[in-house]
Amino acid sequence: MSKKNQQLFETVYQQCYPMVLQMCLGFVKGNSDLANDLSQEVFINIWNALDKFKGKSTPKTWVYRITVNTCLQYLRKEKNKTKLPIEKVEQVLIDESKEIDHQQNQNLYRAIGQLEELDRLLIMMVLEEQDYDTIAEVLGITPTNVRVKIHRIKKRLKKILDHE
Amino acid sequence: MSDNFEALQNQWKKNKKQVEHDSDAMSKMLASIKAKRNWSKRFHYGNIVVLSLVVVLISSFFYFVAPVQKILSQIGVALMVGGLLLRIGIEFFSVEKLKQIQFDDTVLKNTTDTLSFYAFRKQIHGPITIGIIALYTIGFFFITLEFTLYFSTIAMILIYVSYVIGAIVPVFFVRKNIIKEIRILKEITQLKDHISIA
Secondary structure, X not given: OOHHHHHHHHHHHHHHHHHHHHHHHHHOOOOXXXXXXXXXXXXXXXXXXXXXXXXXXXXXXXHHHHHHHHHHHHHXXXXXXXXXXXXXXXXXXXXXXXXXXXXXXXXXXXXXXXXXXHHHHHHHHHHOOOOHHHHHHHHOOOXXXXXXXXXXXXXXXXXXXXXX | OHHHHHHXXXXXXXXXXXXXXXXXXXXXXXXXHHHHHHHHHHHHHHHHHHHHHHXXXXXXXXXXXXXXXXXXXXXXXHHHHHHHHHHHHHHHHHHHHHHOOOOOOOHHHHHHHHHHHHHHHHHHXXXXXXXXXXXXXXXXXXXXXXXXXXXXXXXXXXXXXXXXXXXXXXXXHHHHHHHHHHHHHHHHHHHHHHHHOO
């Protein structure tokens, strides 16, 4: 790998690691082992794709694409091994001792985990404050389509949160 | 709805800040990336290596240990080895097709390419593999006709029985893979619809 790519990787890693890990955590319903494994897969795919990064989209949009695609592929592989229990919500974060935080995180991942796979990823991009155009660019669909989907997911999420 | 969602968003941001403090994860990540990349390469080419070894083994056996004399037997060897070579060619093609699935494409394009890959795998594990097993079996049968000149009936029965038992294993795996791939195909098709339909 060239020095330029190595530097690009390090920059992407420093800037995007928290986002990637957190999306992975949300996707695998808070299971820290799986989330770490999955975030490694994401960075392997980032590493492999570095040569092709031409800057047509922003690095962040590019990383989102790789993250979403990797998550969707990963779960397919993982389904052959084991089912992900919603109850098993763990934390990978440093401050594990704070019980309140832990409970709130459980609620967060439990709520997201009840959505369908793609919807989980979509809502996490919204939580990441990405606009509809960026999400549309990641998915390869129109912003109008994204808007409709997000509206529906938010309604579903509200139902989930109301029932808790 | 907005209150709930804002609370969720605040929790999300709070979590993210805590993740950011992990400092020496970078070097660990790089090490595991290197290890996993190597493993992935080995996994992709593993089938090809195993099949190539079988080809070498069978070819060596019929060349050095038991060179068959009759034309029908030679056709049999050609069918057996040819079937395996065909399978190796298909495996190479499959690895190349897998490489075409780009993770930095849009999710819709990635899903479409994955769908095409699994449809191809379904074909491989279905009619193509069954065809290759059939070729291999016909080839084996052709060779055993010459074997009957040198082996007793009991020995021949043992050879046939062991072949049938040996054939059950790949047939079982083929069936298992077909079921798995049909399920995956169904899931990806649903996912693609979910992405593209508003």
